[in-house]
Amino acid sequence: xxxxxxxxxxxxxxxxxxxxxxxxxxxxxxxxxxxxxxxxxxxxxxxxxxxxxxxxxxxxxxxxxxxxxxxxxxxxxxxxxxxxxxxxxxxxxxxxxxxxxxxxxxxxxxxxxxxxxxxxxxxxxxxxxxxxxxxxxxxxxxxxxxxxxxxxxxxxxxxxxxxxxxxxxxxxxxxxxxxxxxxxxxxxxxxxxxxxxxxxxxxxxxxxxxxxxxxxxxxxxxxxxxxxxxxxxxxxxxxxxxxxxxxxxxxxxxxxxxxxxxxxxxxxxxxxxxxxxxxxxxxxxxxxxxxxxxxxxxxxxxxxxxxxxxxxxxxxxxx
Amino acid sequence: xxxxxxxxxxxxxxxxxxxxxxxxxxxxxxxxxxxxxxxxxxxxxxxxxxxxxxxxxxxxxxxxxxxxxxxxxxxxxxxxxxxxxxxxxxxxxxxxxxxxxxxxxxxxxxxxxxxxxxxxxxxxxxxxxxxxxxxxxxxxxxxxxxxxxxxxxxxxxxxxxxxxxxxxxxxxxxxxxxxxxxxxxxxxxxxxxxxxxxxxxxxxxxxxxxxxxxxxxxxxxxxxxxxxxxxxxxxxxxxxxxxxxxxxxxxxxxxxxxxxxxxxxxxxxxxxxxxxxxxxxxxxxxxxxxxxxxxxxxxxxxxxxxxxxxxxxxxxxxxxxxxxxxxxxxxxx
Numbered sequence: 101x102x103x104x105x106x107x108x109x110x111x112x113x114x115x116x117x118x119x120x121x122x123x124x125x126x127x128x129x130x131x132x133x134x135x136x137x138x139x140x141x142x143x144x145x146x147x148x149x150x151x152x153x154x155x156x157x158x159x160x161x162x163x164x165x166x167x168x169x170x171x172x173x174x175x176x177x178x179x180x181x182x183x184x185x186x187x188x189x190x191x192x193x194x195x196x197x198x199x200x201x202x203x204x205x206x207x208x209x210x211x212x213x214x215x216x217x218x219x220x221x222x223x224x225x226x227x228x229x230x231x232x233x234x235x236x237x238x239x240x241x242x243x244x245x246x247x248x249x250x251x252x253x254x255x256x257x258x259x260x261x262x263x264x265x266x267x268x269x270x271x272x273x274x275x276x277x278x279x280x281x282x283x284x285x286x287x288x289x290x291x292x293x294x295x296x297x298x299x300x301x302x303x304x305x306x307x308x309x310x311x312x313x314x315x316x317x318x319x320x321x322x323x324x325x326x327x328x329x330x331x332x333x334x335x336x337x338x339x340x341x342x343x344x345x346x347x348x349x350x351x352x353x354x355x356x357x358x359x360x361x362x363x364x365x366x367x368x369x370x371x372x373x374x375x376x377x378x379x380x381x382x383x384x385x386x387x388x389x390x391x392x393x394x395x396x397x398x399x400x401x402x403x404x405x406x407x408x409x410x411x412x413x414x415x416x417x418x419x
Numbered sequence: 420x421x422x423x424x425x426x427x428x429x430x431x432x433x434x435x436x437x438x439x440x441x442x443x444x445x446x447x448x449x450x451x452x453x454x455x456x457x458x459x460x461x462x463x464x465x466x467x468x469x470x471x472x473x474x475x476x477x478x479x480x481x482x483x484x485x486x487x488x489x490x491x492x493x494x495x496x497x498x499x500x501x502x503x504x505x506x507x508x509x510x511x512x513x514x515x516x517x518x519x520x521x522x523x524x525x526x527x528x529x530x531x532x533x534x535x536x537x538x539x540x541x542x543x544x545x546x547x548x549x550x551x552x553x554x555x556x557x558x559x560x561x562x563x564x565x566x567x568x569x570x571x572x573x574x575x576x577x578x579x580x581x582x583x584x585x586x587x588x589x590x591x592x593x594x595x596x597x598x599x600x601x602x603x604x605x606x607x608x609x610x611x612x613x614x615x616x617x618x619x620x621x622x623x624x625x626x627x628x629x630x631x632x633x634x635x636x637x638x639x640x641x642x643x644x645x646x647x648x649x650x651x652x653x654x655x656x657x658x659x660x661x662x663x664x665x666x667x668x669x670x671x672x673x674x675x676x677x678x679x680x681x682x683x684x685x686x687x688x689x690x691x692x693x694x695x696x697x698x699x700x701x702x703x704x705x706x707x708x709x710x711x712x713x714x715x716x717x718x719x720x721x722x723x724x725x726x727x728x729x730x731x732x733x734x735x736x737x738x739x740x741x742x743x744x745x746x747x748x749x750x751x752x
Contacts, residue, residue: 143609144580251698252465281464282636286680286694308609311639315682315692339686352614354639356681358666367618368611370565371581 103170104302105132105155105270110164112147112154116376123375124150126326127164129402132270137296137303139317139334141310141349143372147326148306149194152272155304156189157181168270186217190263194275196255200247207233207243210261217266232261236291253284257291264295272304277312289316310353314338322346325375325383328402332412342405342414345384382416392417423454426598426630427476432490434471437483441703445471447654449490453647455597456624458631460645460662462638462677466699468654469634473600477517478503494598513543516591520603522583526575532559532586533571539593558589563619581612588616592623599624600632605640617644638681642666647735650674653700653710660736670730670738672715709741717742717749 112125125147132138140148153159155166157177166173168188174181193199200209207229214225230240236257247255256276263271273292277285289312296303307313313320317334322343330343341347348368370387381396382388388395394417404410405419434446446468453459461469474480476492476499491498494515495505503509511517519525527535536555540546546554552571559567562585575583584604591599601620605613621644624631635641641648641662648665650658650673658671669675679693697714700706709715709722721741730743742750 143611282638282677283464283680283695286692287696289692290694310610311682311684314684315689335686338684349611352610353684354610354613354637354643355684356638356642356666356678357683358642358663367614369615371579371612372609 101133101136103131104134104168105304106130106167106170107155108165108167110151110154110166111162112150112159113162120376123326123378125154126378128323128326128328130321130328130331132302132304134269134302135300136319137305137317139313139320140304140306140323141308141313141320142323143308143349145325145372145375146323147375148323149274151323152191152274152304152306156191156272157185158191183217186213186268187266188268189270189272190266190268191272191274192256192259192263192276195279196252196259197247197279199259200255202247205244205246206238206250206258209247209258210243210265213262213266228265229261232265235295236261237287251284252280253287256280256284256288260288260291260295264299264301267299268301270302270304272306274306275308276305278307278309285312292316310338310350311356322349325372325378327383327415329384329416330412330414331402332408336408336412342412342419343384343416344388344390344418348389390418423456425452426455426494428452428493429472429476430491430493432472432475432492433488434468434475434480435486435488437486443702444705445654445702446475447705449651449654449656451649451656451659453598453630453632455630456628457646458621458624458633458644459647459649460633460635460641461649461651462635462641463651464636464699466702467651469651470602472651473517473602473632473634475500477511477515477600479517508543512539512591512596513594514596515598515600516594516596517600518584518587518591518602518604521607522580522587523575523607525587526583528575531572531574532578536571536586536590536593539590543594554593555589558593559586562586562589562592563615564589581608581616584608584612584616585619588620592627592629595627596629597627598630598632600634602634603636604633606635606637613640620644638677650677653705654702655710655739657711657740658738660732660738664733664736668732668736670732670736670743671711671740672717672742673711676714676716709739719747719749 107128107130109127109129111127114122114124116122128151142148154161160176210232211225211229214220233240233243238257277288305316314334320334320337321328321331324345330346338350341350368387382400385391385395400415400417402413402415404413430450432446432449436443436445449472463469475487487500492500497505503511533552533555536558537551540551540554556567556571559571564570564582564585605616645662648662649656652673658674676695680695695714700710706712708724709727712718712722719741727739727741729737729739731737741747
């Protein structure tokens with residue numbers, strides 16, 4: 101498998117004045133292979149969206165490196181860099197309501213990228229846009245409508261068409277379905293899966309719906325307070341989680357099944373702490389049911405588990 | 420089925436909204452009853468009328484444009500649509516509490532958390548401000564807010580979403596209501612916080628024999644805490660019954676469709692998601708027949724023009740679908 105995207109100790113800190121720093125993403129190293137869907141899960145505030153945005157250059161990296169096909173991506177994107185990478189990497193945003201310009205028609209929104217980043221002429225662009233409208237399941241006559249005339253699911257389809265019309269290789273999907281109804285979620289997921297296969301896409305799928313992430317992903321990474329605490333095959337993570345945080349997170353996931361003997365659940369106390377001025381040691385130590393002395397002094401590193409042929413890594417001193 | 424006495428009964432409720440585009444018939448003939456000490460979940464997609472139904476019970480429908488054209492809601496032998504007062508006291512906030520979906524926007528940003536909780540206590544229990552504030556701190560403690568005393572004198576922007584939702588629950592249960600209405604209480608929260616809040620709600624329920632009406636679109640949440648389920652579609656209840664029946668013996672194509680649209684977590688199995696194609700009916704011109712006709716995979720001729728009758732699948736499990744008629748040509752199983 102070839103590595104398409106790689107990050108080495110990617111870090112994004114936000115300075116918020118008075119010497120306070122938000123450690124949104126801290127030294128995240130991750131490899132995403134070609135044609136793979138990597139799921140990224142974690143609670144709000146764990147830094148998963150920031151990671152996706154820093155990777156694409158929508159945030160300036162504080163330190164660390166990101167590579168696309170072994171080529172180093174710039175630390176601070178200039179407009180010429182965006183020009184260069186727009187046809188390779190794209191993003192689908194979370195909120196289908198605020199991510200579309202209300203003053204542009206759906207057709208203009210989808211076409212904009214082609215006008216900016218390619219040298220195609222107007223007729224070819226129009227033709228491509230209308231092809232993409234039918235690919236994502238929208239009527240061609242909708243091209244002249246404005247975003248407010250569409251439902252949430254239809255808007256998300258416009259967002260998908262806008263990203264994929266550039267024919268990228270890598271797409272960051274930042275919670276693409278969390279604002280949608282269950283019946284529409286399935287429509288969008290099936291559409292993404294279909295396009296993924298036909299276009300050979302590589303996806304970073306950010307979401308907090310664990311069942312859905314397991315469903316779409318080949319591999320899955322769990323983030324907590326800016327760090328990846330566990331990574332491995334999606335099914336391994338879901339059915340045999342190793343890190344105490346992953347165990348608690350998966351146990352909290354409501355299962356859409358009724359069984360007469362309701363299983364006893366692990367519950368986690370407290371909330372995700374603030375990412376401002378983090379203490380040394382494992383970031384989960386304060387909430388961890390299995391905390392040891394070592395956890396408060398040293399930060400555990402992500403290490404592959406020997407029993408799993410190095411496919412499953414976990415950052416915890418228990419292993 | 421557990422035999423419990425009825426806490427609230429809604430019969431034949433119709434709600435309309437007058438808009439520039441015409442009249443939206445948001446709720447069309449909804450009847451159900453909820454039982455003491457049990458959790459009744461109302462599920463359905465956006466626009467199916469689930470929120471409007473509970474807002475009518477609470478008298479929160481803005482009039483105009485809203486209008487309750489028909490129906491009764493009985494609580495303690497009184498039609499509370501006509502009269503919200505029992506023994507001269509407003510039942511809202513005292514006997515029926517409500518939790519709203521978005522904790523960030525449902526609280527007053529200019530009032531301290533403790534004051535907002537205390538306000539309910541002052542209004543309904545007639546306590547003095549200082550006693551009410553002390554009680555508010557106890558309540559915030561009860562809903563597991565750490566450092567309740569300090570938090571009570573903070574403003575909403577200083578608290579996390581989970582803590583704001585807990586404060587709202589504290590307000591709703593301040594007067595020990597016999598019914599608690601929760602409109603998507605955990606939709607905006609993380610799964611870990613969601614699981615904490617749901618288990619807290621069911622603990623409170625056991626203590627007070629409180630009836631909970633839970634609105635949600637998450638079938639996982641329903642499976643976890645509901646005892647009874649109402650499935651709504653296009654302003655109507657299409658299936659209702661015991662939670663086990665609804666999941667394991669779904670008898671309406673819409674309920675089945677919802678289940679098939681969600682991923683399951685059975686080890687070693689990957690089912691393909693089956694989305695429900697199409698979109699919900701236009702409630703400006705609601706369908707004459709079955710509201711699910713356009714999207715139904717097993718629709719028959721009769722469904723287009725005739726409203727389905729209610730069929731009893733088992734005791735306490737009813738569905739409105741023609742496929743259960745004894746001469747039906749299609750069955751969806």
